Structures are given as structure tokens and as C-alpha cells.
Amino acid sequence: MEELCTGLCSVLAESGADAGLALFLSLLVGVLLVSGVPLITVILLIWIERKVAARIQDRIGPNRVGPVGLLQTIADMIKLLSKEDITPTAADRVLYNAAPLVSFASVVLIWAVIPFTPFHYGVDLEIGALYFVAIASFGTLAIMAAGWASNNKYALLGAFRVVALLVSYEVPLVFALLLPVMLAGSMSLLDIVNAQTGMWFIVLSPLAFVIFYISSQAETGRAPFDLIEAESELVAGFNIEYSGMKFGMFFAAEFLHVFTNGIIMAILFFGGWLGPLYYESPLIAFAWLGAKGGLIYLTTLWLRNTVPRLRIDQIMAFNWKFLVPLSIANLIAVSFALKLLQELGWAPRDLLSASFGELLPTTVILLIINGAMILYLLGVLRERGREARRESHDPRAAIANVGAAAD
């Protein structure tokens, strides 16, 4: 929105408005334009989510309101608006009401730094990638506050479990995020996209993408990590005491968060708007970003509807004993190999201007390293799976396992 802002700003200033006021107004228009994108998509996302889930489960899904059920979300919103909003007497009113707002706002705020096209973006912060992680921590605190302010045992227990899950999976997420930052030599999301002109980062560090994908699936509380809404075990988790529109806000935030993470992954690893003919028109660039983000989003929906939920001890063990060591090892391996190549002069030091040909030797070597790591990991996982199956056939071990799970 930069050019629009400065353009509007100068027009307003010429028409005799105060310079500060002109700037404020142009910023306001920019904010409304940028925030409009997530707010409009979220209505569509809920419909897509339900339709995809229905198709996977061999149902039809919403099909009554509007063409192919497109207006179902609007109908649901009207229903939620007319619902009575119950605030428990024991609740801490201020925090109870603020929590859903902060939860939703923390997701919308991420969109401020997302570059839609080479020229259309809210802001290009020097610390864009870090901003994305920092803003997400507000969401965690909001969940904690919601659980506590409800003044309900189940809400608090649910919030504790969710927060433990969220903070645990943030560690591999940030370690995986370091790789695109390292390759591009910048935290600005615009620079990260531009650095992928020669080669997408998914090719340079596929393992980092896998780690990022898994942990962002956990960050958004999706299956197989959906402890947030494990309705069969936790009554409803941290949002048990919420009703009406406030309850709806937590859900809207979750749906939007999944899609936002898809877009972020498209930017970090799939070259954002880069694709054939992207320079022809901003619309094509925007379409590329939307297509890539949408595709990643669809795979998360697919996962959500096919994979069963894990127990919390399994989730934690998977994170701390597998994902975190793996993400550290990946960071060290890739950074070591790349530094060695740079010292030998085989890899360019500046990816922003490196072409495809210059990057080819680097790509091949990094791919070999990543491939070797992935093969080794698959071997480890297969062995663990075999062990687990053997244990589950042994009745005594099975009983011991049940005892451990019940704790």
C-alpha cells in the first residue's frame, strides 16, 4: 500500500489539508484496505473448511443457504448475533471480555506485514519475520487469560494444556523460521521473497519447511494436535464458559490463523508471489500468492480430517524428543554446509541477486544433505513404529500403557 499511501498523502496535502492529518488519513485507508483482506477471507474460509471436511467424510456439507451453501456463514453469524451471551458470575469480567478480542486481533495483526504483491503490502518491517512470531505470543496469553478469567476448573485445565502445547511447538517453529531468514540475510518478508527469485527455499531447505509445517499445524491447534477443542476429553477446553459471538470469535481466529500460516509458508518457502508472468500485473502476482497459500491451507484441512488426535504425552514427547533436536540439527547442518560452500566460493553470498545457475551447485548439495537426513529420520520413525506395534501386541505392556495414559 506504500505507493497508495504516499500518493494519497500528497493529494491530500495538495488539497490544503494539514500534513499530519493527511498522513494519518492515508495510513487509515491503508490499514482498512490491508485488514479487509483477512476479514473478508475468514467468512469464505469457514465455508471452505466445512465443505472440505464434509467431502472427506463423504457428506455434502452446507448446501441450503445460498448457492452451494455459500451464505451459510452469514446465516450462522446472524444466529450467533441473536444468541444470549452468558457471562458467568464468578468470571473476571474485564479479562473474560478482552480475551476473544485479543485472540482475534493477534491473528489479524500478522497481515500488516504480509506482502501481497511486489508493490502492495501494509508495511515492510525490517524485523518482519520476528514480528510474526512476536505477535503470535499475544494469542497464547489471550488463551491463558480466557481460561483463567472463566473461573472454571475445566477451562483452566484446558488452557494450561493448550498453552503448554503452544509454547512447546513454538521452539521448532522459530528454529525452522531461522533458515529462510539466514538464506535471505534479512528478516523483512519482502526481502525473503525477493531472495527466492533464483531458487525457492523449499528446494534449499525442505526439512525446515516440514518442521515449520508440522509446528504451525500445532500452533493453530489442528489435528493431530487439536487439544484446544478435544471435546471428547476436555468438555470444551479453555472456551467452555464462552457463548454467543465471543465463542464465535475464538473460532474465527482459529480458522483465520490456519489460512494466515498457509500464506506465511507460501512467502517463506514457496517464493510468495513469484511465478510465471508475476511481473506483468499485480493481480497475477496476488493470484500466485493466493494459489500457493490456498494449496497449503487445503493440505492442512486434509490432514485435520484424516489423522486422529494424539495423547498429550505423545504430543510433548514428539516435540521435545524429535522435533526440537531435529530442528536444531537441521539448522546446524544447513548453515555449516552453506558456510563451507561460501568459503570455497561455490555458493553466492547474496541470494538477492543470485540467479538460478549460480545457485545450482548449492541447491544440489543442500538437497543431498536434506535428503540424507530425511531418509535417516524415516528409518528411525519406522523402527519406533515397529517397536510400538510389538509392545501393543504384548498384553502386559498394553496394560502398562493404559495405566500411563490414564495418569
Next chain:
Amino acid sequence: MVPLWMYLAVAAALFSIGVFGVLARRNAVAILMSVELMLNAVNINLVAFWRYSETGTDLLLNGYAFTAFVLIVAAAEAAVGLAIIITVYRNRRSVIPEEAATLKG
């Protein structure tokens, strides 16, 4: 721009609030939170002095880097301090520092 002394005045006020909390609160967790306030007041000063120092052409990073180190120390302090509080609570069912003074002769 805001003049430097205003940042320092706010930092001084924040530090004094922290001191009051450390002196007057009874709960160990509250005391720890007050200590965090004091550390952050120091950080405001560091960054403000860093920003307003006249460097000429070369870049001085001392204030900037020092703030990052203070942040790390604050985090380590919080982690160990809270762990101690939890352990003392588990053994003595109390979070009041005066009541945990068993080493006193």
C-alpha cells in the same frame, strides 16, 4: 522527538515503583515481578542513552547489545527464581521469603 530527560524520568519512576514492590510486597512471586520492572527501567535508560549519544560516523552498538544481554539475564533470573519459589513452596507451603529463613541462626 522527545527530549532525553523525559525517557530518563519515566525510567526513574518505573524503577522506584519496582523498588516499592520489592520492599513492601510479601509474596515472592510479586517481588520477582517488581524486580523485572526494575530491570526494564534500566533497559529504557540504556536504549535511550544509546539513541541519543552523538556517535559521529562510526556505529556504537554497546547500548544496543547491552540491552540484549540484560534481557537474557532477566530471563535467566526469572527462570531460576521461580523454580526456587516453587521448590520452597513445595517443601514449606509458603511463598513468603521471611518464613523460609531456616538458614538463619
Next chain:
Amino acid sequence: MELNAISIGFVVFSIFTLGGGFGVVTTRNLFQGTIWLMVSLFGVAGYFILLSAPFLAAVQILVYIGAIAILIIFAVMLTRSVARIKERYIRILPSFIASLALFLILLLGVTIPIFGAHSPESIPEYVASTRNLGTALVDENGFVVPFLLASVLLTAAMIGAIFIARDENA
């Protein structure tokens, strides 16, 4: 001090910082105290942005609101006294006088020497970026020793805290 975005930001963040600080030392409820602490530290992050150190601001939010707040809340829930602490404060009047005196001394001692000096016009236009910090951190003439010492400190803190907090009976 004319009215512009920076001065508005300064006033807003001052309210956040000091108001949050008052909240921390006055609320009886430790959970609310934690939230107040986060309000205060958010204000500090705002100062960092005004002082052209956005990286420190982001890190402040990441470390405090993302991690330390969660840790304090966990600790509050773990150490909830069965018998509530009756009185909130001890030595309230002496503490108040002491901290007020300290504030006045700090204010006088800090502002008088620099009042009028460092006029806003003289501050450097160009400020260090995150890249400069990164280069300096691993430079042998820069901060490489403190950089590694920080790692040792964090390792020691983590091992120590786990050793202390671990419940051997469980």
C-alpha cells in the same frame, strides 16, 4: 514538545508503562498482577520502537509476553497458597518513603546534568540495524565473548532450574 506521532506515542506508552507498574505492585491477585506486568513491559517495547530499536521491541514482546508471562502464570498456579496471604504489604509507609526518596534522587541526579543537553536535533539520523548487531556479536573485536558467556549463562540457568524444580517423587 510539539504534538506529533512520536510525542503522542510517548504519552501513550508512558501511561502503559507506569500504569502497568502501579498495577503490579497494587493488585492482590497475582494473575492480574502478571497481566499488569505485561501491560507495563508492552509500554517499554513501545519506547524501544520510538527510540528506533524495533528489534529490541520485538524481542521484548517475544521474551516477556511470549515466555516470561507464561512462566510466571504457571508458577503462580503452582504456588497458590492454601492459606491466602492476609496482608498484602509489609512496612508500607517506610517502603513508600524510601521509594519516593529514591525517585526524587534519581530524577534530580539524572535529569539536571543532562537537561538541555542532547537536543533532539543532534541525535544521529542513521541507526544500527539488526545486521550490524549480528555482525558485532560474532566479531572477535566485538561481543563474541559475552555472546558465548550468555549461552553459558542460559545453559546454567536451564540446568539449575530443572534440577531445582524437578519433583523427584513423581
Next chain:
Amino acid sequence: MNVLNEWAFVGLFAVLAPVFPALPIVIAWLFRPRKPNVLKSSTYECGVETIGDTWVQFRVQYYIYGLIFLVFDVEMVFLFPWAVAYNEMSLFGFVAGFLFIFLLTDALFYAWKKNALDWK
């Protein structure tokens, strides 16, 4: 746009972002029925009376996870600048960063060996 204008944008965004979810809630507040009664606004507990205080005791494992997370999170204070400067640094710089990560990995390894990573 200079740097502070960018942050003014983010600040304005941060002010407006909570307004979007607040709007439907306020609209709902205008239209929704209000029929509170004691049972409805009491704490939910599967239809029975709430026993005891909400604040049940929690296991220390939550704290341990929070602690390890804190240490890794704080590590990012240095690792992000390191990653940004990565392309320009010499082998020495890389080794320093490697040592930094390696020391932290030690702590994780210690926690693993002491079974502090197990959910119990």
C-alpha cells in the same frame, strides 16, 4: 515512508485490530436476549454443584516445559541477528554461532537424560 511511519501504520493497525471483533460483539449486545438466572450464570460443571475452588493444583511439568521454552526463546535474541548477518560473516562467526547453539543443546540433552521432558 520512513521507519517511524511504518510503525505508525502498525500502531494504527494494532488500535483497529481489536475493533473488528468487538463490532459484532457490540451488535450482538444490542440484539441478544437477556434472561440471566442463577443457574445459567453459575460455573459449568457437568450439571452438578462446583466442588471446591477453581484453582486446583497443577503439576510441575507445565513449569518445566515453560522453562525450557523460555530458554530457547531467549536464545532467539541472539540467533536472529546471527542469522541475518550470516551471509556476511566469516567461518569464525559461524563457529561462534555454532558453539552458542551447541551449549544450549547440552542443556536440552541434560533435561532429556533427567527425564524432565516426559509428561508425567
